Amino acid sequence: MYLLIGLIIVVVSVVAGYTMSHGEWGVLFQPAEFLIILGCGLGAFFGSQTKYTFSLIIKSLKRLFADPGSSKTRYLETLAMLYALFTKMHREGVISIESDVERPESSPIFNKFPAIAKNTVLINFIGDTLRVYLTTGDPADIDSLMKVDMQTIHEEGMLPAHSVSHMAESMPGMGIVACVLGVVLTMGKINEPPEVLGHHIGAALVGTFFGILCCYGLFGPMGSKLENYEAEEHFYFNAVKEAVSAAIRGATPLIAVEYGRRAIPYPFRPKFSEMEDKLKS
Numbered sequence: 001m002y003l004l005i006g007l008i009i010v011v012v013s014v015v016a017g018y019t020m021s022h023g024e025w026g027v028l029f030q031p032a033e034f035l036i037i038l039g040c041g042l043g044a045f046f047g048s049q050t051k052y053t054f055s056l057i058i059k060s061l062k063r064l065f066a067d068p069g070s071s072k073t074r075y076l077e078t079l080a081m082l083y084a085l086f087t088k089m090h091r092e093g094v095i096s097i098e099s100d101v102e103r104p105e106s107s108p109i110f111n112k113f114p115a116i117a118k119n120t121v122l123i124n125f126i127g128d129t130l131r132v133y134l135t136t137g138d139p140a141d142i143d144s145l146m147k148v149d150m151q152t153i154h155e156e157g158m159l160p161a162h163s164v165s166h167m168a169e170s171m172p173g174m175g176i177v178a179c180v181l182g183v184v185l186t187m188g189k190i191n192e193p194p195e196v197l198g199h200h201i202g203a204a205l206v207g208t209f210f211g212i213l214c215c216y217g218l219f220g221p222m223g224s225k226l227e228n229y230e231a232e233e234h235f236y237f238n239a240v241k242e243a244v245s246a247a248i249r250g251a252t253p254l255i256a257v258e259y260g261r262r263a264i265p266y267p268f269r270p271k272f273s274e275m276e277d278k279l280k281s
Contacts, residue, residue, distance in 0.1 A: 003064055003225050010217040027199070033207040036178040037171065037214065044174075045167040053159050060160035060226055068232040072268050074115075075239065076278045079257045079270075081113040082243050083279050085126075086253035098134055101127040125149055125237065129244055139248040146241045153237065157230035165223030168215045175211015179204050239263040254279070 018028070049057070088096055088109065100107040104127055110117040117123060129146055133139065182204025189200060243260030247253065261275055270278070 001065065001067065003221060006221055007218065010213075014213065014217075027202050028206055028209075030203050030206045030210075033178045033182065033203070033210060036181065037174045037207060037211050040174045040177060041167060041171050041214070044170055045163070048166070049163065053163060056156065057160040057163055060157075063226055063229045064222055066229075068229050068236070070232045070236065070265075070268055072270050072274075075236075075261075075264050075268050076270050076275065077113055077116050078236075078240065079243070079260055079275055080278050081109065081116050082126075082240065082247075082260060083253050083257045084109045084112065085130075086243075086247045086256050089247065090253050094134060094137075097130060101130045101134070121153065122237070122240065125153075126240065126244060129248075133248050139250075142248050143241075143245045146245060150234070150237050150241060154230065154234050157233065158227065161223050161226035161230060163223075164219060164226060168219035168223055171211045171215040171219060172208075173211070175208045175214075178207030178211065182207055235263075235265050 018025075046054075085097060085100065088100075100109055104110045104117065104123045110123065125146070128149070129142060132145065133142055182200065186197060186200040186204060189196060192200075239260045242263040243256050246259040247256035251259065257275065257279070258272070261269060261272070264270075
């Protein structure tokens with residue numbers, strides 16, 4: 001939503017500013033320039049991908065006009081789910097959650113929180129960690145394992161953002177390519193009157209304008225949006241990590257989720273009393 005609004009503001013600003021300056025719109029309409037810039041840019045972008053990275057980019061397209069859903073409610077629901085899991089561990093022993101982590105789709109605990117449970121990456125992150133602890137009974141390396149898992153998830157999520165950002169950075173260069181070709185064509189008309197030459201030079205400069213606009217007004221914001229999306233998800237997973245790590249170290253369920261609450265960014269962090277009310281409910 002924010003990306004769409006931003007793109008509309010960019011377009012309206014360019015259109016309004018050019019119109020206020022009494023610019024001729026026919027001069028800006030240069031399909032050949034647009035074809036060269038977008039074709040070269042997208043071609044180079046596609047050529048730099050692997051099958052794996054391209055599949056990640058396709059999957060990430062839905063993030064461009066979506067929101068991670070970071071909210072106090074989402075964090076409270078997650079803390080409540082973890083509290084229920086930790087309470088069962090604390091009262092009935094660690095082995096009691098074996099069925100929950102082995103078959104999360106049929107777990108009564110996870111099914112109480114369908115909005116959270118549909119995030120299969122998160123559920124696997126929690127389940128795999130607890131499964132290792134169930135198998136080894138050793139909490140020593142669990143925190144490091146979760147950090148490795150989070151780092152992998154984060155780096156994978158950043159690949160599409162970096163790819164789009166690199167494409168954005170190439171656009172001014174592609175605009176120069178189109179501009180130079182326009183100048184070459186203009187040189188072939190050097191004997192034409194000044195008004196004709198002026199028209200062709202203006203058309204050539206449209207390539208530079210369009211390339212820079214694509215970089216900073218179109219593809220650049222897309223890359224930044226994907227980065228910000230992944231950053232919010234990383235905050236979310238870090239809060240879960242802190243809670244799970246504390247529970248495995250032997251903290252009581254309430255203290256464990258308090259570790260998670262303290263790792264939540266301030267705009268979404270519930271007060272302790274709010275968390276306590278949620279856990280009681």
